[in-house]
Amino acid sequence: MRHFRFPPQLFRLVLLTLAIVGAYLVARTLLTPQSFGEYGWYRGSALAEIASRTPVFAGKKACAECHADIAQKMAQSEHKTFSCEACHGANREHAMDHDVVPAKVPDSYCLRCHEGNPSRPSWIKQIVVKDHYGEKCSDCHLPHQPTQSP
Ligand code: HEC
Ligand code: HEC
Ligand code: HEC
Ligand code: HEC
Structure with a gap:
């Protein structure tokens, strides 16, 4: 062995x-x-x-306290599920002190969700801008009631 x-x-x-x-x-x-x-x-x-961080969003409820008319219109529109700050951005400062003016939402912001894109779910209505009616969305669509025109 x-x-x-x-x-x-x-x-x-x-x-x-x-x-x-x-x-x-x-x-x-x-x-x-x-x-x-x-x-x-x-x-x-x-x-x-x-x-301990300072919050920057106010929430839809806070916006609706002063902008009840818009909140009500939007609640009946295709955009009903959105928070106001989804488009207007974080606006707690404005909600606390309305001398602070929110930044304008540019028309191009609509395209973030509506520009034709094959990877976007088809239930979101999409447009191809150059085949659509124009680039200035707000000429024809009220942002808070998008199927109505101004
Ligand atoms: C305490 C009341 C108050 C609250 C809360 C408030 N706002 Fe306002 N907001 C105002 C007032 C007052 C104006 C100016 C009125 C006007 O010019 O029609 C204004 C104006 C605006 C404007 C137009 C600014 C411009 O270009 O003239 C936007 C957009 C807006 N608010 C969005 C919001 C959003 C989004 C929220 C929630 C995060 C909000 N507001 C919460 C009082 C308020
Ligand atoms: C789909 C995007 C979108 C959403 C969601 C949205 N807004 Fe707006 N809002 C706009 C655009 C675009 C304008 C016109 C340009 C601007 O003033 O910034 C506008 C304008 C405004 C104005 C000033 C002009 C006006 O019509 O009196 C106020 C006030 C306002 N929004 C409040 C609100 C509030 C309150 C909510 C939530 C209930 C809300 N918005 C949700 C896009 C949006
Ligand atoms: C955060 C994403 C988002 C943004 C930003 C947005 N939308 Fe919408 N929009 C939607 C969704 C989701 C619907 C509901 C589903 C649908 O009808 O496509 C809708 C519905 C619509 C409709 C109704 C389509 C129909 O015939 O049913 C129009 C028109 C429209 N939006 C235009 C706009 C305009 C104009 C802007 C800019 C002010 C805008 N949207 C900004 C997501 C968005
Ligand atoms: C000159 C007027 C005009 C302008 C500018 C305009 N639209 Fe429209 N849009 C319409 C009309 C009218 C319809 C409904 C009938 C149709 O689709 O032909 C419509 C329909 C839509 C729809 C629904 C499409 C569908 O498949 O049902 C969306 C989303 C939309 N527009 C978004 C936008 C966006 C985002 C902008 C800005 C880039 C814009 N529109 C600019 C007139 C306009």
Whole structure:
């Protein structure tokens, strides 16, 4: 019977494995943020950090408090599901202080959703601008009631 000899390569491989695993363990202790795992698989302090940011959106309800007429018209239109800020952008500042005037929504913004594009779901009505009636959408479509003209 041949005498079993421990292959020297094996010893190096074991050493290398220990070194790699050890390096990961050290890195994990040093690099894991302190509050990680406090509530779950994330940084506990992230909650406070995110909550302390200043909100920039006011929400449709807030807009409707002063612009009830527009909110009502829009509620009966094809655009009924939209929030006001989907087109007008974040406008909390304006909602708190209406001396701050919201930026104009350019006509080209309509094309973000309506420009013909094969990858867009077909239930969204699409136009090919050069075959349509013109580029100035607001000449013919009220933005809050798009199937009505001004
Ligand atoms: C506290 C009342 C108030 C709230 C809340 C409010 N607005 Fe206004 N908004 C006004 C007033 C007042 C004007 C100026 C009136 C006018 O010129 O017709 C105005 C004007 C505007 C204009 C036209 C600006 C221009 O070019 O003249 C837009 C667009 C607008 N608001 C969007 C919004 C949106 C979107 C929201 C919700 C995020 C909102 N508003 C919330 C009072 C308010
Ligand atoms: C589909 C995009 C879109 C949505 C959604 C939208 N708007 Fe507008 N809105 C426009 C455009 C375009 C104009 C005309 C250009 C401008 O004033 O920026 C306009 C103009 C306005 C104006 C000033 C002119 C006017 O008609 O009195 C107010 C105020 C306004 N929007 C409020 C609102 C409110 C409140 C909501 C939510 C209930 C809302 N908008 C939702 C696109 C939109
Ligand atoms: C955020 C995406 C979005 C934006 C921006 C947007 N729309 Fe729409 N629009 C829709 C959706 C969704 C509908 C409902 C589905 C449909 O009819 O295509 C709709 C419906 C319409 C319709 C009715 C189509 C029909 O005959 O049923 C017209 C017209 C229209 N939009 C024009 C406009 C104009 C003009 C603007 C710019 C002021 C605009 N849209 C901005 C998504 C958008
Ligand atoms: C000169 C008037 C005019 C202008 C400008 C105009 N449209 Fe229209 N649009 C119409 C008329 C009329 C219809 C309905 C009948 C039709 O489709 O021929 C329509 C229909 C639509 C529809 C529904 C298409 C469908 O398949 O039912 C969408 C979406 C639309 N327009 C978006 C826009 C957008 C976005 C702009 C700006 C880039 C714009 N339109 C500019 C007159 C106009």
